[in-house]
Structures are given as structure tokens and as C-alpha cells.
Amino acid sequence: MLEVTNLLVFYENAVALNDFSMKVDAGRLVAVIGSNSAGKTTFMNTVSGLIVHTRTKEIRKGGERITLYGQVTFNGEDITALQPNERVEKGLVLCRERHPIFPESDLVENLKIAGYLRKRSEVRETIDYVFHLFPTLERLKTRKAGFLSGGEQQMVAIGMTLMVKPLLLLLDEPLLGLSPIMQKTLVDAVVKMREEAGLTIVITEQFARPILPIIDFGYIIENGMLTMQGTGAELMDSPEVKAAYFGV
Ligand SMILES: Nc1ncnc2c1ncn2[C@@H]1O[C@H](COP(=O)(O)OP(=O)(O)O)[C@@H](O)[C@H]1O
Ligand SMILES: [Mg+2]
Known part of the structure; x- marks a missing residue:
């Protein structure tokens, strides 16, 4: 490949x-x-x-x-x-080292921004998958991304790359x-992405x-x-x- x-x-x-x-x-x-x-x-x-x-x-x-x-x-x-x-x-999609997020936008908005070129149904589906992959993110949906912890921001960053359908x-x-x-x-999420999302x-x-x-x-x-x-x-x-x- x-x-x-x-x-x-x-x-x-x-x-x-x-x-x-x-x-x-x-x-x-x-x-x-x-x-x-x-x-x-x-x-x-x-x-x-x-x-x-x-x-x-x-x-x-x-x-x-x-x-x-x-x-x-x-x-x-x-x-x-x-x-x-x-x-x-x-x-071919890169999640950069310390991948930038939009700190003033909330978590879901960040995912949507990353998926702006995709159909609405696909965006919804992928957001669901991101929450399946990182269950802790679901209850932080409306939190401003800048207020998330380093680990949570890294999960959002990976979620943003998934929105692009790599x-x-x-x-x-x-x-x-x-x-x-x-x-x-x-x-664990890396293993899952490989096994579940192929x-x-x-x-x-x-x-x-x-x-x-x-x-x-x-x-x-x-x-x-x-x-x-x-x-x-x-x-x-x-x-x-x-x-x-x-x-x-
Ligand atoms: N934009 C740059 N300009 C000049 N030197 C750079 C630049 N980026 C990286 N380097 C140098 O290239 C080498 C490899 O860096 P890098 O690829 O960032 O390594 P790593 O990601 O493994 O830490 C290092 O010596 C670094 O100082
Ligand atoms: Mg590096």
C-alpha cells in the first residue's frame, strides 16, 4: 500500500x-x-x-x-x-505530533470542522464511531476543546483525522x-481502529x-x-x- x-x-x-x-x-x-x-x-x-x-x-x-x-x-x-x-x-491522512485542535470550539464542532467535506450522514456515523472508540469523549461533547486534558485533546485529534476517512x-x-x-x-484505540475499521x-x-x-x-x-x-x-x-x- x-x-x-x-x-x-x-x-x-x-x-x-x-x-x-x-x-x-x-x-x-x-x-x-x-x-x-x-x-x-x-x-x-x-x-x-x-x-x-x-x-x-x-x-x-x-x-x-x-x-x-x-x-x-x-x-x-x-x-x-x-x-x-x-x-x-x-x-493518506496524518495526525501530526501535538496535532492542532480548535480550542474555542467545542468537541463535536472540532469533529464537524474536520469532516466538512463529507456528507452529513457520514459525519454523524463517524462521530458515533469516534465515541465508540473513545467513550470518555461522549460526555465531553459540548466542552470547549481548549479545556480538555492533553489525553482528551489527543483523542479529539485522532477523531478529527478519522472524520476525513483515511x-x-x-x-x-x-x-x-x-x-x-x-x-x-x-x-487500545489504535488496535481497535485497525481491527474494526480496517x-x-x-x-x-x-x-x-x-x-x-x-x-x-x-x-x-x-x-x-x-x-x-x-x-x-x-x-x-x-x-x-x-x-x-x-x-x-
Ligand atoms: N524545520 C527544521 N529545520 C531544521 N532542522 C530540522 C527541522 N525539523 C527537524 N529538524 C532536525 O532534523 C532532525 C530530525 O528531526 P525530527 O524529524 O523532528 O525528529 P523526531 O520527530 O524523531 O524527534 C533533528 O536533528 C532536528 O533538529
Ligand atoms: Mg517528532
Whole structure:
């Protein structure tokens, strides 16, 4: 479904992704794991097209700061040069790291704003699904989103991406800054989205521990370079992963 080949991304002359390749088959749950600054967000922005968008703006401004090599293929089509909105139309949707919400609008309004291009019946259906996925959100329906907790806002952010009807959902560090209990709620929701909604999911994380047990396949990156890859079970068994991510 998604294939990323030899990605090379520079900011000025600092390399953020160094010849990184990966692929995701339909229906799979795949992780890209790496510590802070490893290149996870750069990867997500490259796949979602945000980096193409930023680059286009910079070229118009007269400076070219980002250099991008490599190829992104989605369902057999080369989408490397497409803008983010064109990728969203194809079903490739990113929930950004600390995804922005509309703090002055209430929870349901946030979901509706995200689904503004869709039919009313579909919007209603998806909102119901979001409440099924995150039951705690239902009683907070009319709460201003800015007054929700970090974890609740993260649930709303994921809900907003579901409103767009993704085929492939990209989740950039959804567990960042959340309590262990909230992390578990989100991890359970990720499993459900894959099983119930049939979504293909790519998740980036610096916390390997809650993620490795649920993934089909994972890629470990350091300084933008692939250091290891394998199934969740293989990675959990690896001494290097244990040392780096489990502190043993
Ligand atoms: N817009 C940017 N301009 C310059 N350097 C950046 C930019 N975004 C990220 N970087 C650098 O690229 C590297 C990878 O960053 P990032 O992709 O955000 O990693 P992660 O999400 O894994 O923390 C880091 O060294 C970071 O400082
Ligand atoms: Mg990041």
C-alpha cells in the first residue's frame, strides 16, 4: 500500500533522514521507532506531503533550505511530488505530533470542522464511531476543546483525522506527554481502529514498550538511519532494543 524508497532529507546541510526505506501492506500496523530527533516527524511529513508543501513555500520565498530525494509510492502510484491535500484525497491522512485542535470550539464542532467535506450522514456515523472508540469523549461533547486534558485533546485529534476517512492513517507520536493510563487507552484505540475499521496504520514513537506488542512490523531509526527492522516479537527479543528502549 505504501512504499518509501531511499528517502534522503536535508535541512540546510544537516541530514535528517539518511537513505531510509520501508513499506506497509494494506491492513498492517507498522511502527517507526526512534529517540528524540531521530527523524520520525521528518519521515511523517515526507509521507504526508507536508515537507513538499514547506519546500514549495521556501522556493517561492527565494531560498531553498530543504532537499528531498527518494520516492513515496501509495497504492502503486508515485506521489512523491504531490501536495498534502492531494494525498488526503487519496486516503493518506496524518495526525501530526501535538496535532492542532480548535480550542474555542467545542468537541463535536472540532469533529464537524474536520469532516466538512463529507456528507452529513457520514459525519454523524463517524462521530458515533469516534465515541465508540473513545467513550470518555461522549460526555465531553459540548466542552470547549481548549479545556480538555492533553489525553482528551489527543483523542479529539485522532477523531478529527478519522472524520476525513483515511485508508492509511499516520500517527506521529500520539503517546507524547501522556500518562501511562492514557497511553494504554490510546494504544487500545489504535488496535481497535485497525481491527474494526480496517485501517492501515503507521505510528511513530519514542516509547517502544507500549507499541512493540501491538505492531506487525517495526523499523528502528537513529539519526535518520535505519538500524534494525523486524516483527514486533523479533524487536522485543532483540538485545539491542532491550538495552536502548527497555533499560535492561
Ligand atoms: N524545520 C527544521 N529545520 C531544521 N532542522 C530540522 C527541522 N525539523 C527537524 N529538524 C532536525 O532534523 C532532525 C530530525 O528531526 P525530527 O524529524 O523532528 O525528529 P523526531 O520527530 O524523531 O524527534 C533533528 O536533528 C532536528 O533538529
Ligand atoms: Mg517528532
